[in-house]
Amino acid sequence: MTVDFDADRISADSLTSRRDYLRIAVTVSGGLAVGSVAIAGGLFHRHGDGTAPAKLVAERLAPGESVTFTYPGDADRATAIRLRDGTLVAYSSVCTHLACAVLWRADRGTEGELLCPCHEGVFDARTGAVTAGPPPRPLPKVLLEERADGIYAIGTQRSGQA
Ligand code: FES
Numbered sequence: 001m002t003v004d005f006d007a008d009r010i011s012a013d014s015l016t017s018r019r020d021y022l023r024i025a026v027t028v029s030g031g032l033a034v035g036s037v038a039i040a041g042g043l044f045h046r047h048g049d050g051t052a053p054a055k056l057v058a059e060r061l062a063p064g065e066s067v068t069f070t071y072p073g074d075a076d077r078a079t080a081i082r083l084r085d086g087t088l089v090a091y092s093s094v095c096t097h098l099a100c101a102v103l104w105r106a107d108r109g110t111e112g113e114l115l116c117p118c119h120e121g122v123f124d125a126r127t128g129a130v131t132a133g134p135p136p137r138p139l140p141k142v143l144l145e146e147r148a149d150g151i152y153a154i155g156t157q158r159s160g161q162a
Pocket of ligand 1: 116
């Protein structure tokens with residue numbers, strides 16, 4: 001009798017374990033599905049597309065200098081840099097990997113680099129292309145225009161757009 005009782009208990013425990021396993025599998029699968037839909041739907045922040053009025057970002061930038069600003073929206077962080085040869089560039093400061101803040105490091109590389117400290121992502125200062133680390137795409141560009149009274153942000157380009 002005692003042996004039958006133990007066998008029934010073991011059998012009931014196995015059923016519970018199977019149910020728990022299925023519940024975990026369904027929960028994890030559902031979470032992955034919801035996460036995939038959120039990413040595909042663009043729910044996570046990325047640099048803003050679209051248009052905004054031209055915005056003054058600096059009166060001037062000398063070679064080697066940079067300035068941070070937001071454009072086109074208040075959450076769209078960006079960095080403008082005057083490279084040592086005088087070329088003016090600007091990129092989103094939102095990393096294309098997991099949206100950490102990208103920092104300008106004038107002391108790295110031959111003409112400086114844009115570094116994401118979260119996972120050591122590195123972007124080329126002249127093109128915004130990924131040169132190291134996990135970011136999957138180049139940094140989106142912010143288009144600049146030099147006018148008599150300063151440097152203006154006038155538009156954005158999506159990652160990889162020429
Ligand atoms: S968030 Fe920038 S490298 Fe991961």
